[in-house]
Amino acid sequence: MRNKIAQEHLSPPEYLRHFVPPRSIHRRHHHHHPNTIQIYWNSTNELFSLSSSQSTAILYVHLGDKVDFICPKSMNPLYDPVEYNSLYIVSKDAYRQCYSSNYKPLIRCNRPFETQIYTMTISNFLPYPDAIEFHEQQEYYFISTSNGDIEGIDQKYDGLCRTKNMKLIMDVQKYYNHYSSIPNLTSNLLSILSTKMKSA
Template identity: 30%
Template sequence: MDRIKINCPKSRENERKYKYSKLYAVSKEGYEKCSLLDSKIIGTCKNPSLNSSINIVFREISPLAGALVFKPGEDYYLISTSTGTLEGIDNSEGGLCLTDNMRIKFEIQEKDNDHKMMMTAQKNIENKKIIEDNSSMLPDILQTFNDNSALVYTIHNADVEYNDEDMFNYSSSGFSLSHNINILFCSIFILISYIIN
């Protein structure tokens, strides 16, 4: 099963204020309007003195009543309309979704897409020669790859210095996501290693 861990790191000395946040699953319209339409609370970040996290497991059937389930071929949306302050944690419109773009869309792929993704990775490997022959295009290709491939989704924006532990855990002083999507990462790793070499 694929999982995502959304970190709520504790406040550190000499850094920006802690952003109090509630994370909700919403409808597509709620996502587009930054509003809690058809919402279901996923988790809360409300303790600046503790490192905590919100874990999401992508599964079609849940053993827990009322838990989120993710159906192949469907899209799911998470947002936070909190303002970032303790007083604004229950805000129901706008908030950090609007000011800091604190929202994310998950597209759950059909099961037969695993084969298609592997075929795409193979085709990318075969296209290595074309990329090498046109090495002047490499910066544009990498920029397109970077613009379209969010491996880490940082929701709170801040100027942060990362240490090695932060980089390998995909965490920062704001919310961040770490992914366990094996086939996609395998394809991306293969593509990057062939482009760089």
């Protein structure tokens, strides 16, 4: 199931370069050039629509990488839909149950006609007091419990996490992954995204 999902989406969407099945990941070298990975944090992102209640979007990153969470932006206020949401990093239990009542948002996407970006450095050092400390071989959990409306941007349960499966697991790796089993991979790979089945 995982490999089939990955192989059907080899034409890269705008927000990523390539889908790869997890079994195609090979850790053959220990050299890693840090990347900046962009995640469009909106409920219409194919990353979430490809998932279901029993499958989860996973982002593989490495120590030294940076991740930009890009808020929804409406280019035309008359015709484009507007979405408001908040981004949370939560515990595994909160991730599974779609609640954020004990957490502060990393960013509130409340200006849909402006560019809002939350940049996160994947590091096990804390450059400033509020920075998040990451460790290799660990997973981190991101959700949005907003309902998409401005009135529900601070909603603390369910919301888009439940209705649109708007949640993400970040899997931190130590070394750069090199690939040999999938042809025509770009050498400037920005992100590695796949889906894997999670038990309910």
